[in-house]
Amino acid sequence: MMNINHLRYFEEVCRQGSITKASEACHISQPSITAAINGLESELGYKLFSRVSNRLRLTSEGEAFQQLTDQFLKEFATYYEKACDLAEGRKVILRLGVPAVMGTFFFKRIIPDFSEKHPNIELEIFEIATIDGIRMLANAELDLLLGIKNESCYTNCDSKEIFATELQLAVSKNHPLGKKKKITAEMLAELPLVIISKGSYHYKSILTTFSDIDLNIIMHSSQLSTIRYMIRDNDSATIIYKDIFADDPDIRCIPLERPMPAHVHVFWQKNTYLSSAMRSFISYITQLEF
Structure with a gap:
């Protein structure tokens, strides 16, 4: 008899x-x-896979079966969440994706306040770049994702805005550019830059905005402590959300002549059932003041 776990293994x-x-x-x-x-x-009475160059490939029947299976598992997930929501106050684990560079910024505002207000909801947090997180949402590996909304992407997700910000140049307060009121593209040309790792909206946006400039990227890092050290002690700079270093007296964020607005959203899979826990978190995070 067909087993739902076997269907998940197949997927x-x-x-x-x-x-x-x-x-x-x-x-x-x-x-x-x-x-x-x-x-x-x-x-089923037919082959699902064939082996090509030591890699499994779906047969034509397998492709059709995958579509049916994907639809069924999504419907079952909705059924399961609705069934669980019949019990009030049950303990729930909510899988939340957060870009690493935003982690500290969000965590000090979310934890422990959310846990105190919703003791039955346990947040399981994954550090994940926005673009990779969208893929995980589509694969039902995450329930919700915090990230940057790009109007031309993410058609398989729904979202709600949390707040709007922008990317700016961050330098040490004693850096030669520290007293500038606006940073031109030409100023960036020879500047040693530490940039967020590939796979993020952040990285893609910077390279797109300054595609005509030969940026001097000396390091890729998603760790805020590393980025802060490179700015303070190595005379480097970064392009980052202006809110990240807002409370750091040793770092100054300066607007860019080419504006880079960013809208931070909470995302969830399109056409999926929002569980009580998901609705609680979305309501909480979108009502916070940033």
């Missing part, structure tokens, strides 16, 4: 293209994944 093999990687992602043995796939194929 993971589709994502990974490998039984080995799927077993690692699902935290079960490779033989268990193989047995699940073999069981599905035996019950």
